[in-house]
Amino acid sequence: SQAREVLRVDAIDAGYGQSQVLFGMHLAIREGETATLLGRNGAGKTTTVRAILGLTPPHKGSIHFNGRRVDAWPTDRIARLGVALVPEGRQIFPNLSVTENLVAFAANRRGAKGPWNLERVHALFPRLKERARNMGNQLSGGEQQMLAIGRALMTNPALLILDEVTEGLSPLIREEIWTCLRQLRAEGQTALVIDKYVERLLSLADHHTVVEKGRVVWAGSSAQLREAPDIWRFYVGV
Numbered sequence: 714s715q716a717r718e719v720l721r722v723d724a725i726d727a728g729y730g731q732s733q734v735l736f737g738m739h740l741a742i743r744e745g746e747t748a749t750l751l752g753r754n755g756a757g758k759t760t761t762v763r764a765i766l767g768l769t770p771p772h773k774g775s776i777h778f779n780g781r782r783v784d785a786w787p788t789d790r791i792a793r794l795g796v797a798l799v800p801e802g803r804q805i806f807p808n809l810s811v812t813e814n815l816v817a818f819a820a821n822r823r824g825a826k827g828p829w830n831l832e833r834v835h836a837l838f839p840r841l842k843e844r845a846r847n848m849g850n851q852l853s854g855g856e857q858q859m860l861a862i863g864r865a866l867m868t869n870p871a872l873l874i875l876d877e878v879t880e881g882l883s884p885l886i887r888e889e890i891w892t893c894l895r896q897l898r899a900e901g902q903t904a905l906v907i908d909k910y911v912e913r914l915l916s917l918a919d920h921h922t923v924v925e926k927g928r929v930v931w932a933g934s935s936a937q938l939r940e941a942p943d944i945w946r947f948y949v950g951v
C-alpha cells in the first residue's frame with residue numbers, strides 16, 4: 714500500500730504577464746517522501762514552487778493539497794493548510810532576534826498539531842540556541858539558513874519546500890544542512906527540495922522530477938536517475 718498523496722500538481726500553465734514559463738507542469742509527492750525538482754537555471758523550478766504557494770497562480774491545470782483543490786486560493790490560506798517555504802535568499806526578519814523569528818512563524822498555524830517547538834529546533838540546530846538573542850541581521854549565511862528552516866518547521870508543515878537550500882553556503886555548512894534534511898526525512902517529514910548539488914539530492918531523495926523549459930522531461934527514483942545518463946547529461950548537467 715502506498716502512502717497518500719500530499720501534493721498533486723496537474724498539467725499547470727503559469728507565467729509572468731505575457732511570458733508563459735510552465736507548460737503542463739506536473740508532479741506528485743506522497744506523505745513522508747522527499748522529492749526534488751531538477752533542471753538548469755531558468756527551467757521553471759522556482760515558478761513551480763510559486764504556483765504551489767499561490768504566489769504565481771496557474772491559469773490552467775490544478776493543484777491539490779491533501780485532496781483539496783487549492784490553485785485558486787490566496788497564499789496565506791495555502792500556508793495555513795500546512796505548506797511552508799524556505800525561500801531562495803532566506804528572507805528572515807533582520808530586526809527580530811533569532812527566537813522572535815522562530816516564534817513569529819509558529820503563530821501562523823496556531824491550531825496545527827505537531828512535534829515542533831523552540832526546544833526541538835534548538836536540538837536540530839544548536840547554533841540557533843547559542844544565537845537566540847542575536848538579531849536576524851547579525852547572523853552568518855549558514856545561521857540564517859538554519860533559522861529559515863527552523864522557522865518553517867515551527868509551523869509543523871505537512872509539506873516543507875526548500876528552494877536552493879544550500880546556495881551560497883560554505884562546504885561545511887552545506888553538509889550540516891544535508892544532515893538536517895536526512896534527519897527530517899528519517900522523521901517522516903514530507904519535503905520538496907531544490908538544489909544544484911545533484912549528487913547529494915540523489916542520496917537524500919526518493920523521487921525526482923526533471924524540468925526543462927517549463928515541462929517535465931523525466932521523472933523517477935534515484936536509482937533510475939543514476940541509470941539515465943542522457944537525462945543526466947542534457948538536463949541535470951555538471
Ligand code: ATP
Pocket residue numbers: 729732734752753754755756757758759760761
Ligand atoms: P533558477 O535556478 O535560475 O532560479 P528556475 O528553474 O528556478 O531557475 P525560474 O526562476 O522558475 O527558474 O524561472 C523560469 C523563467 O521565468 C526564466 O526564464 C525567468 O527569467 C522567468 N522569470 C522568473 N521570475 C520572473 C518574474 N518575476 N518576471 C518575469 N519572468 C520571470
